[in-house]
Amino acid sequence: MMSLSLSQICAEAEAMRDSLIAVRRDLHQHPELAFQEVRTAGIVAERLRALGYAVQTGIGRTGVVGLLKGTGATDRPLTLMLRFDMDALPIQEAVDVPFKSQYPGKMHACGHDAHTAIGLGVAELLARHRDQWGGVAKFVFQPAEEVVGGALAMIHDGVLADPAPDRVLAMHVWATEAVGTVGVTDGPTLAASATCRIAVRGRGAHGAAPHLSADPIVAAAHIITALQTIVARNVDPMAQGVVTVGCIHGGAAPNVIPDVVELQGTLRAFEESVMQLMRVRVQQIVAQVAAGLGVEAAVTFAEPSTPATVNDPALARLVRETAAALVGPQRVRSDYRIMATEDCAF
Structure with a gap:
């Protein structure tokens, strides 16, 4: 043969x-x-x-x-x-x-x-x-x-x-890389992700009488700002994490303070310990900021969350060696990691 x-x-x-x-x-x-x-x-x-x-x-x-x-x-x-x-x-x-x-x-x-x-x-x-x-x-x-x-x-x-x-x-x-580039990284290569929903409940009032309200819009704004301290002040600088609030829904008129504001966001990390830290801090910050501003807030995480995609080092090495023979070693990257997520991780 x-x-x-x-x-x-x-x-x-x-x-x-x-x-x-x-x-x-x-x-x-x-x-x-x-x-x-x-x-x-x-x-x-x-x-x-x-x-x-x-x-x-x-x-x-x-x-x-x-x-x-x-x-x-x-x-x-x-x-x-x-x-x-x-x-x-x-x-x-x-x-x-x-x-x-x-x-x-x-x-x-x-x-x-x-x-x-x-x-x-x-x-x-x-x-x-x-x-x-x-x-x-x-x-x-x-x-x-x-x-x-x-x-x-x-x-x-x-x-x-x-x-x-x-x-x-x-x-x-991946469209941002040059044609012919191959990225194969040992260990975590795509991030774990968790999706959260935050419901901020206050008391509505007319916009001209804000003292009669417990304003969930102001509280939501403070919550969003405070959440950005998680990566900046809680995550080890040598690790990586992302906290993004991508949706804000609340109110229907410019002169009416609503009863409820809903936020939705995503957390990303390569390491499970970082993900768990961020989940805990999200819950703590939301509860404490809300309490300080006289509203109530609840955090719900969609389950199951998606784990990180983790490459087996031996198999990754074999793929890199084959890729180097195909496209040349200068086009093969062993350090390519992105915060996107993939359900092949399951």
């Missing part, structure tokens, strides 16, 4: 360029939101079956799983799971390109159309050369990553069993 060289794989991948671009652009024109990826899942399942994969559909509602057993000799057959997400975002596409979204208010703004096309390309290469490897390739095309629900839905439906994966690979394109 002739061993398959990396240069041959590259040549075959390059020959697939036009067909994979066509797949990606078709998916880009037909974006589907979380748990609505019916057309996309149908395309994935059809292509995997044509390549000889055993296909399961409806995993996690609209997820697809494809299994292929290699026929090559191996001393230690492993199951390698490769995960690609498929869903789009509820965003209106503003860029006028020939393959722009055909669905108003929906767009592949996060690159999951590219992920799906890449996954199908890798699946084709592995099927074409299944005599060159042993073990099982388990392709997982996941729905609903954007709402942090698809991974848990697929896990609930048994995606991590029959067979259980020995290794898991996932990836994400």
Whole structure:
């Protein structure tokens, strides 16, 4: 049996360029939101079956799983799971390109159309050369990553069993980096996240008589300001954390102080200890600032929160070495971490 060289794989991948671009652009024109990826899942399942994969559909509602057993000799057959997400975002596409979204208010703004096309390309290469490897390739095309629900839905439906994966690979394109750059970091590489809702309850009054109120708008403003001290004064400067308030809702008229203001925010950290510290401090600050200003406030965290994506150092090193052989060591980064979050962490 002739061993398959990396240069041959590259040549075959390059020959697939036009067909994979066509797949990606078709998916880009037909974006589907979380748990609505019916057309996309149908395309994935059809292509995997044509390549000889055993296909399961409806995993996690609209997820697809494809299994292929290699026929090559191996001393230690492993199951390698490769995960690609498929869903789009509820965003209106503003860029006028020939393959722009055909669905108003929906767009592949996060690159999951590219992920799906890449996954199908890798699946084709592995099927074409299944005599060159042993073990099982388990392709997982996941729905609903954007709402942090698809991974848990697929896990609930048994995606991590029959067979259980020995290794898991996932990836994400990133538009701010130059083409050809590969970032693979040991340990935490994407942040854990927690979403919180803060309800500030006071007593409404006319804007001309603020002394009759317990003003939740003023209290909410002080709470937002105080929350920014968590990272500045509570988190170790050598660690990293983010506290962002992204939503404020309260009031309906310019001259009326409302009874309630609602805030929503997100916490991000790479380390669980930092995340727990920030969660505790959010609750303490909200309660104490509210009490000092004569209002009541309650903090609710959405559960489950998303853990950090943590790379296995040995597998990360293998990926870096392979990437260096493909694109050159100067284009491979071992320190790339961002505060975005990914539900493949589950």
